[in-house]
Amino acid sequence: MSRVFDVAVVGVSTLVGEALVTLLAERGFPVGTLYPLDTADQAGGRVEFKGSHLRVGDIARFDFSQAQLAFFCSDADVSAAWVPQATAAGCVVIDDSGLFRLEPDVPLVVTEVNPEALACWRERRIIANPNASTVLMLTALKPIHDAVGITRINVATYQAVSGVGREGLEELGRQTAALLNMQGLETPVFSRQIAFNILPHIGELEDNGYTHEEMKMVRETRKILGDEAIGVNPTTVRVPVFYGHAMALHIETRDRITAARARELLQNAAGVDLSEEAPSPVTEASGEDAVFVGRIRQDISHSNGLDMWLVGDNVRKGGALNCIQIAQVLVKGYM
Numbered sequence: 530m531s532r533v534f535d536v537a538v539v540g541v542s543t544l545v546g547e548a549l550v551t552l553l554a555e556r557g558f559p560v561g562t563l564y565p566l567d568t569a570d571q572a573g574g575r576v577e578f579k580g581s582h583l584r585v586g587d588i589a590r591f592d593f594s595q596a597q598l599a600f601f602c603s604d605a606d607v608s609a610a611w612v613p614q615a616t617a618a619g620c621v622v623i624d625d626s627g628l629f630r631l632e633p634d635v636p637l638v639v640t641e642v643n644p645e646a647l648a649c650w651r652e653r654r655i656i657a658n659p660n661a662s663t664v665l666m667l668t669a670l671k672p673i674h675d676a677v678g679i680t681r682i683n684v685a686t687y688q689a690v691s692g693v694g695r696e697g698l699e700e701l702g703r704q705t706a707a708l709l710n711m712q713g714l715e716t717p718v719f720s721r722q723i724a725f726n727i728l729p730h731i732g733e734l735e736d737n738g739y740t741h742e743e744m745k746m747v748r749e750t751r752k753i754l755g756d757e758a759i760g761v762n763p764t765t766v767r768v769p770v771f772y773g774h775a776m777a778l779h780i781e782t783r784d785r786i787t788a789a790r791a792r793e794l795l796q797n798a799a800g801v802d803l804s805e806e807a808p809s810p811v812t813e814a815s816g817e818d819a820v821f822v823g824r825i826r827q828d829i830s831h832s833n834g835l836d837m838w839l840v841g842d843n844v845r846k847g848g849a850l851n852c853i854q855i856a857q858v859l860v861k862g863y864m
Contacts, residue, residue: 533561534860537596537620539588539611540603541565541576544691544698545625548849549600554579556853559860566591568607593618598860600852601626616654621859623656623852630657630749637752639664640854641800642671646753647855647863656855660742661847662686662765662774663749668820668846669801669839670780672794674754678783681760682750687768687775688731689810690723691844697723701769719767728767740765773810774843782833788825791835795822800846807838814840818850 536553540546546567553560565576565585572587588607593599593615601608601615601624608626615622629635636646637657650656658664670679690697696718704714704724714722721728732741739747747761760781768775795803801820808814808821820841828834841847 531559532860533559534597535562535564535595536560537564537566537591537593537599537615539566539599539601540607541585542567542571542574543602544695544844545848545852546600546602548845549602549852550576550578552845552849552853556857558853558856562595564591564596568603593620596620598623598856600856602848602852612655619654621650621654621656621864623658623855623859625658625848625852627657627660627745629653629655630659630745631752632657637749638855639667639671639753639851640858641798642667643753643755644858644862647859650859650863656859658848658852658855659749659753660745661692661841661843662688662742662763662776663746663753664847664851665774665820665839665841665843666746666776666778667750667753668841669795669798669822669837670778672798672801673780673782673786673791673835676790676794677786679759679780680783681762681781683762683779684746685764685766685777686746687727687766687770687777687810689770689772689774689843690719690767691772692731692767692774693718698771701771705769723767723769725769727769729764731765731767739763770810772816772842772844773814773840774847775810775840776838778837778839779828780835780837781828781831782835785833786835788827788835791825791837795825808840810840810842814842816845817842818846820846 566588575582599620605626605628608628634652690701700718742765743763746763804823807823813821822839824838
């Protein structure tokens with residue numbers, strides 16, 4: 530008889546939370562009882578799961594000893610308040626908030642890249658899901674890194690507004706409608722107009738001139754690959770796309786690799802869909818599980834350089850799916 534797990538989903542009303550509940554059903558995760566949870570202002574609604582409509586509970590009233598596994602899909606404040614209570618009650622937490630990612634005794638996992646990091650899950654009973662851009666980038670780069678060693682990554686990201694949550698989707702929709710009707714704009718979410726525009730920074734600036742979003746990619750990449758020496762040079766850009774991040778990647782490798790060999794490696798790589806064309810976030814990636822890679826070519830400016838383009842659904846693959854894949858590996862091999 531197969532094992533089942535009672536599962537809590539915290540932040541079930543967020544974009545990642547909604548996608549996670551859908552994917553739990555689609556991927557046949559062995560859920561006994563599902564507990565959809567949210568903060569008091571979001572509690573009371575209904576969530577559909579496997580044909581049933583479940584009431585969303587108030588996290589402040591939930592007894593985490595009822596669940597063996599909890600997915601936290603809310604913000605860092607919610608995780609700070611409730612993850613310690615969940616783990617103290619015996620729950621294993623997979624956290625998407627970013628709060629625990631860089632803590633040394635918390636595994637930071639992309640399942641196609643470093644699933645072995647889950648071996649130490651018992652130390653804190655917390656596993657962190659990386660930033661969506663890091664998940665997408667490293668899923669594509671892992672096979673090349675294993676083959677020839679990547680010494681430096683230059684990356685420009687083009688990130689969808691869903692990266693900031695439902696409020697990002699709503700602001701892009703409102704601004705687009707307003708502009709098409711010759712009306713004025715409001716910008717409560719983004720610092721400037723996002724409709725028909727691009728914003729060349731995401732997050733607050735750090736002391737080195739890079740944004741916090743950019744430094745997430747640097748720090749998380751080094752932790753996940755276990756290489757503090759790898760160079761990561763990101764520029765993160767917000768674009769007026771609802772779902773799907775895109776990246777222009779320029780990598781330098783220890784040993785030379787041809788574009789043809791890189792295509793061979795990616796052709797059979799887990800989680801990657803190799804494209805003959807240049808994939809787009811809307812047409813190819815939105816609503817899909819894979820990271821789509823195209824435009825692989827030799828860097829004409831560097832003998833050991835390789836260039837490529839990738840797209841992936843930031844909410845689905847970068848958030849919800851990687852969380853569920855972590856849980857699948859965890860329950861199969863470590864619990």
